Amino acid sequence: MLMSNTDRPARLHFMANGFRVLAPGDHVLCAVSRARIPLDDLRYWSVAEQAAYASAAIASEAMAPR
Template sequence: MLMSNRDRPARLHYMPYSFRVLQAGDHVLCAISGQRIPLEDLRYWSIARQEPYASAALSVEAELKARAAG
């Protein structure tokens, strides 16, 4: 039986300018907001923290939190 990747979170490896799918799915969850991000809309992530973000503003927020913590 074929399994559908719809409504399943993907597991990704984030690299400069792209990502590699480690486990098939159709979305990821923003590390800050928890918002569902369809893979075709994913534009922002941290290579160092291996986290996706729903927007540039949330990416900046995550970076500021990481700098403050560390």
């Protein structure tokens, strides 16, 4: 039986120039907004936090010094 990755969150390991899929899926959730991000649209993440972000603005806000 084939398993579909549709509507299943992926588990990723974020690296400086990309990411490695640890568990297959079709999306990840934004660490701040909890918005669903399709893997094909994932552009912003933090290697240190191992977190995905939905937009550049959200990523900048999350990584800003406090």
